[in-house]
Amino acid sequence: MTTPGTRIRLTGCAKTFADGTRALEPLDLEVNAGETLVFLGPSGCGKTTTLRLIAGLEMPDACGRILFDDEDVTALPIEKRNVGMVFQSYALFPNMSVAGNIAYGLKIRRVPEAERRRRVAEMLEMMRITELADRSIDQLSGGQRQRVALARALAVEPRVLLLDEPLTALDAKLREDLRLEIDRLLRRLGITAIYVTHDQAEAMALGDRIVVMSKGKVAQIGRPRDIYLKPADRFVADFIGNINRLSGMVRNGLLELPGGTLPWDSPDGPLQAALRPESLRIAEDGLPGLTGTVISAFFLGDRQRLLVEGVAPEPLIVDAPNRIEISAGDTVRLTFDADALIPLSH
Amino acid sequence: MSDMRENTLLALLLAPALLVFVAFFLLPIGRLALAAGSGPDGIMAYAAILTDARYRESLIATVLLSAGVTLATLALCAVCGLFLERNRFPGRAVLIGIMTLPLSFPGVVVGFLVIMLAGRQGLIGDLTQALTGSKLVFAYSMAGLFIGYLYFSIPRVILTVMASAEKLDRRLEEAARSLGASTFAVTRDVILPGLLPALLSSGAICFATSMGAFGTAFTLATNIDVLPMVIYTEFTLHANIAMAAALSLILGLITWAVLALARTAAGSSVAAAG
Structure with missing residues (x-):
């Protein structure tokens, strides 16, 4: 079940909020098909805003355009973009079981019952949580919840997977385990993934490329190796590792x-x-x-x-x-x- | 030994609360139950509630009215409460202030307001007279009671809904939308389940208040009998103390049952919500 990766392009995407704050300076960016791109930066640097623009939860200022492959999705709201989202707070539906959560997107798409069951079982197995299928959400640990959230996002075969600080709420050991698992999953599925984090170790481990952001601007884009060994400026050098x-x-x-x-x-x-x-x-x-x-x-x-x-x-x-x-x-x-x-x- | 002393101490500490409970709850209810059974018909006073058309109809009317008011209030307040919580606009605070104003009015004043609105000399009457030539008067009917009850129920429910809406996790809605859910689906699958505990508990309070409301009914109810009015007339006009007591107990029982049911339902949904 490989999802062919989608190429994402942003041109001139800026974001100014209603109160006049400029969260993002005009940004041009290309994410290759199947690539894992990590947005890294301190809080308030514009990384989450960029993710929300790609998701369709925010609209860019006039002139900004967002393309999935050759389709202009700028005007499409999130529910029409077919993106998978994973949040720091898990955001699982508390009124549904684990299986109910994973099946939700398929239900909305009116996938027939039998097919839906098959997909849910497949997702449960992929995330190695088959035994949790009938549990309610409040019976799960943080790591289990995030596995369910991943399964839910991937069940609908999204064009792009968007992860907003998915490991931040977990403790250190678990974070590392799940990080390895996410890495393996993204490589295997070949899905285009955008990953937002403030943790440089996570960024280096997961990113094919890293976008280091500061104050609404891109400070540097490059492979983890290049960012670490050849930081573009003092901010990047300071933010990634010790210097x-x-x-x-x-x-x-x-x-x-x-x-x-x-x-x-x-x-x-x-x-x-x-x-x-x-x-x-x-x-x-x-x-x-x-x-x-x-x-x-x-x-x-x-x-x-x-x-x-x-x-x-x-x-x-x-x-x-x-x-x-x-x-x-x-x-x-x-x-x-x-x-x-x-x-x-x- | 120390266990026994502890138990004695506990019993002593409990005594005042127990005394109040007995004096102000058990004794009056006990008296009421006895009074209901000591009329000329004895225990048959309870049966009369079902066999006598007047009692039966007033009981049904009261329950239907209260249920209708509750449902209408919940529907109105879920929409308005969510809107007021999620939107900031000039005059919002004033609007909330106006909507919660009825909290400060006694039932009689609410009844009076309904008469001013829909009574014989009311605003609606004058308007319809001018427009159609015939006067629309509904203050003294079930419709008038419905408007009055709705009016004083809204503030209790809307404040609870707003407090609950504030705590809803917006990420849940975003997650649902990312999975393709329309606004309607998000409302049905995420927002309403999130508000359910608040709707159940405030709805139960609303129902209980409507069941027992007297002031408004007393001002308006010339043609209609709601249960509190019937109890009042049985007691003061007919001196039928047994019947009044039986009706009081039934009224209390129904209200208590609805409150208990709502509490159980809200409790389990809260537990499920984790």
Whole structure:
């Protein structure tokens, strides 16, 4: 049961609310057929507004157009667009059973009883909740509810699946399990999916591409890898993962920082750049390094996160391997490679 | 040992409430039940409610009137309450104020208002006289009572509906629409089930109030007998205390049963709503 993916195009879609707030600056965007596109950003950045425009729950300002494949759906209300929606709050119908919820869209479409039963059973099996079919909604856990919500949205074979922070209400372990499951599901179905989240780990794990948004504008669009390794600006760099800022001076083949010098292969002059915590290493004995003092050390299991001062003008966040014995107050020597630096233009 | 002391303490603490319950509820009801059975016809006073056409018809009329008023009020208030909750417009607060005004009027005043509207010298009468040449007067009929009861029932129900509408999860409606549901289907499958507990409980109150309303009936009911009026005339004019008591008990019983039924239904629907 593969749903052929729908290509979505937005042209000049802005949104101004009745009270005059500009939620979204004019946006041009193309979502490829079968792609999972994640909108990522802090609250109020316009990501949910964009989702609601695609859903048909909001209308774009004049001039904005939304196309599903070659069909202009701008004027179509949500009930005519055939989109599946999954909400943070699950939004399951409390007056219907699990099976009743999943069957609802089919009932509205007047799918015959036998066919409806078959589809519901198929959906229950796909989400591995067959044993919950006759339960009422208030007997389900959060994770189970979201599975039902997914099954309900997918039962009608929507052209596009829209997910609005679907995992935010769940606790950490469950969130990860369901995230993996959603990922597998989206790949298998080949459905075009728009996923809104403020959680960068979720965005990176699920997105074919990520749209980072800030204040109603797109800050960067790209593959998770590109967004993380080559952030377009300081906002993106800061929002995705942790970032350290370095400012030093290159002189006579040496990079001079408050903690010492490193051999450096670039023309003389000031150097401004950013660096991810995992790009900093503890220098081996006998090799060049920058000396600093550990202010705090958090053991995280798979690694330890250090805060080191004295190396650069600002304290650095460093991810060190978990087997080295380090605690606050220790002196460490750090090094990094030139190609790990992220140039920051602004 | 300490258990026994605790029980004694509990009994002592319960005593005042129990005393009030006995003095103001059990004793009068008991007296009423005795009075109903001690007339010339004895226990047959109860049977007379069904065998005597006057009592039977007034009982049926009262139940039908109350049920009709309840249904009309619920239909009106579900629509208006939802609209008022979901739309912000100039004058909204004033409108809500006007709609809840009847709460401050006693039944007699409501009856008076109905006479001013649809009585012999009423507004509608004058209008129809001018337009058609014949005067439309319905204040003193069932229609007049219906208007009066509707008038004082609306505020109780509309406030409950608005409070309940405020708590409806809009995401549910959006989810239903995304699945293709029309406005009608959303109303039927999402909004009304969400409002059901509020409609049931406020509807039961509305029914109970209409069953026992006296002031309005007293002002208007020259041609009609609703149960509270019958009880009043039996008691004061005919001094038929046994019959009045039997009717009172039946009136109370029906009202109580409807309230209990609504509470059970609302309770189970609330539970289902999780």
